[in-house]
């Protein structure tokens with residue numbers, strides 16, 4: 433049977449899906465999509481993902497699946513022995529709620545304003561303001577997810593596919609020097625300890641020893657460092 437194919441970009445939201453595949457010990461072929469070069473708009477890529485986004489997972493039957501929460505859910509549900517998706521309906525819908533909020537709001541409304549500022553305002557004079565708004569949205573988003581995580585180690589209590597989804601925005605906070613609430617900083621460091629996370633970050637070109645140092649520091653500490 434053909435291996436699955438992951439269309440990804442190192443250090444992007446596809447890192448969350450890459451980690452889930454690694455946790456599942458799922459053999460897959462990785463295809464790097466060069467976003468700055470515009471690979472996502474080329475006809476052969478649009479044929480598998482008309483949204484022109486990464487990640488895309490092409491499954492063994494040849495069908496493609498897009499959108500981080502949908503891919504994470506499908507991987508969790510289709511590998512029941514790995515126990516990365518909860519059985520009960522309440523925990524399930526809370527995970528869907530958290531993943532949709534992380535991908536749609538923290539990433540799509542917040543970090544996207546910081547990383548892809550020009551897609552929110554044509555006039556470069558507005559770009560600083562767009563980035564500031566992005567940082568505000570991310571900070572509020574982390575506060576919301578911090579409350580959802582509470583004093584649990586993982587979003588569902590036990591580790592699930594939703595944790596690598598949370599991880600990729602925590603990772604972006606680390607990369608951009610943004611403060612994380614204390615429990616999210618601990619969650620981020622907890623995931624950095626996982627061998628699968630470690631392997632994926634190394635494969636994607638990151639020095640894992642340098643990660644997690646700023647996580648958990650308050651924004652006032654960061655401003656003076």
Ligand SMILES: N[C@@H](CCC(=O)N[C@@H](CS)C(=O)NCC(=O)O)C(=O)O
Pocket residue numbers: 444445446467472484485486487498499500501535536540548
């Ligand atoms: N809602 C989508 C968002 C995916 C997304 O925006 N990915 C970014 C990279 S992190 C992308 O593909 N950007 C396309 C571009 O820069 O043109 C999902 O959850 O998969």
